[in-house]
Amino acid sequence: MSSDEEVWDEINVEDKIINTDTLKDTNLHPETVNVEITNETKRISPQQRLMRRIVHRVHFMCLFVHYKKFNLQLNSSLHKSHLLSILPESFLNVKHLEPKKMAVYLKLLSRYLHSVFKIESLDDEEPLGLLEAFQQRKVYEDQFVAFFVIIMRSLGLKCRLVVSFNPVSYKSTSHITNPKKRIKLDETSLMEYPLTWAEVLNEFDKRWIHGAVKDITVRYCAYYGARTVKLRTEERLWDYMLSLNKKFYVKPEDKLENEEFLERQRNETLPTTKTGFKNHPLYVLESQIRQNQAIYPKTPVFGLFNGESVYSRSNLKSKEAWLKEARAIKDGEIAIKTVKARTLKKKAASEELADNDTCPLYGIWQTRPYVPPKVVDVNHGKVPRNEFGNLYVFRPEMVPDDCCHIPYKGIDKIAKKLDIDYVDAVVRFEFNRGRSFPVLEGIIVLEKHRDILVEAYEQVENHKVQSHFEEIQGKVINRWSRLIKKLIIRDRVNKLYA
DNA sequence: CTGAGTGATTTTCCTTTGCTGTCA
DNA sequence: ATGACAGCTTTGGAAAATCACTCA
Secondary structure: OHHHHHHHHHOOHHHHOOOHHHHHHHHOOHHHHHHHHHHHHHOOOHHHHHHHHHHHHHHHHHHHHHHHHHHHHOOOHHHHHHHHHOOOHHHOOOOOOOHHHHHHHHHHHHHHHHHHOEEOOOOOOOOOOHHHHHHHOEEOHHHHHHHHHHHHHHOOOOEEEEEEEOOOOOOOHHHHHOOOOOOOOOOHHHHHOOOEEEEEOOOOEEEEEEOEEEEOHHHHOOOHHHHHHHHOOOHHHHHHHHHHOOOOOOOHHHHHHHHHHHHHHHHOOOOOOHHHHOOOOOEEEHHHOOOOEEOOOOOOOOEEEOOEEEEEOEEEEEHHHHHHOOEEEOOOOOOOEEEEOOOOOOOOHHHOOHHHOEEEEEEHHHEEEOOOOOOOOOOOOOOOOOOOOEEEOOOHHHOOOOEEEEOOOOHHHHHHHOOOOEEEEEEEEEEEOOEEEEEEEEEEEEHHHHHHHHHHHHHHHHHHHHHHHHHHHHHHHHHHHHHHHHHHHHHHHHHHHO
8 A cells, every 4th residue: 555655755746747728728718817826826727637547547547446356365365374374272262252251352462463574664665465574574554464365254244344544635736745644553443343343443444344345434434424425525435436346245243233324324413513514414494495405304303403394305307317216206296396397399389398497306105016917918918118108217127128238339230130029218318409309228128038039139140250260261262272373383383494 | 722704716516318430 | 232330420418526716
């Protein structure tokens, strides 16, 4: 980690991206040059902001990948046997200890490991690998924690490597030039759980890496909702990285912990400042309600802040936006709010429709899960379709019963050839030339046709690959035979006339 | 030092079903 | 002939967030 950081420290983000665009802007207003220059120096330019964001992201991803790999190393049986070999016998019997005894045990183990390994800082030297570090009994802090985790895991205890990321922030230069770092083995939280922990603690973002990856920040931040969450700049990137590692089942201890996290969030004390309420994940003040938000129901009131009631937050969405989440508006529901809608330019101005300029918004309590259209008769039936002759499949659950989505390119032609009824699948909308257009990916067919279609598709694809191969093979053979014929001719000519 | 307030600037939100020319 | 496909052009206005600052 420290090596990563050194690398980042060397990059002076500010200096590299000053280009002519910013100068051009200042020159546009010669009469206000002074103002412009002070603004220019005080506020970072869009280019700088972009660069910082990229640096932030790359740093974040490097940390993520580094620790994921690091953690995988900790399961190696070689490391396990090495570490177990230096452990006194008294440490080996650790299963089924009471939480309190466990805490004592962990303290002793930690003390013992400290006596064996010398912890070095990583200032100048190239860090040693885990194996060399073990042999030389010299480790840096990450490795010390790693050894702890290895021992725990080889003794059959569940142990996480907890890593707190502190990627360079793009919000303030001080973070880029002086990243503060604090790594320590925290033993207090070990007391609370029968599970064993090793953690590497850092300033705000705390992540769990353990094959699967999990965000456990809530446990460590007192003001998670009011403060910490807002320091996150790349929530979408994080969600994406997590989704790559998602496990498809929830282990019992995870379930328990997830509940604990929810509980912790709920129990977090109300923010004490107005800014603390701004964009708080749970609470909202009526005066801060946004255009696409509403307070419903008006109970419970969580408390008072400056004489204002504190409510829970609920977002409103348009019918179309709900559909993208596979939810439909219940019958007879009336919009909570109405906002101005963006009416796209009609082809002819005269066709302008008057009723199109508002957008009704609904809350989640006014919706139900989307029910896809039914196949009328499975035996002879056709795939249902909407007024445009296709189907919305924004989410997997939006595929009608007895139907399936085959997302292969070119599969529609095969279905057509086999005379199988199908409809195009609309997976999202995209904007182009000021208008939105559906993006089609694959087709929807009756479930009973799936196998025959996929088989046919594979055959066609195989055939394509095969014929491409044969084409190339033919060319190669042709060239070789021409070359050899010509060589034979040359040889004969040489013999006859040389 | 902290948080409310401020103005300039950036981001988000809303929407929702082509056209044309080229080439195999 | 037919159909696949690339290139086209790149909404737009309002509201809210964000940033970098000031001030109490």
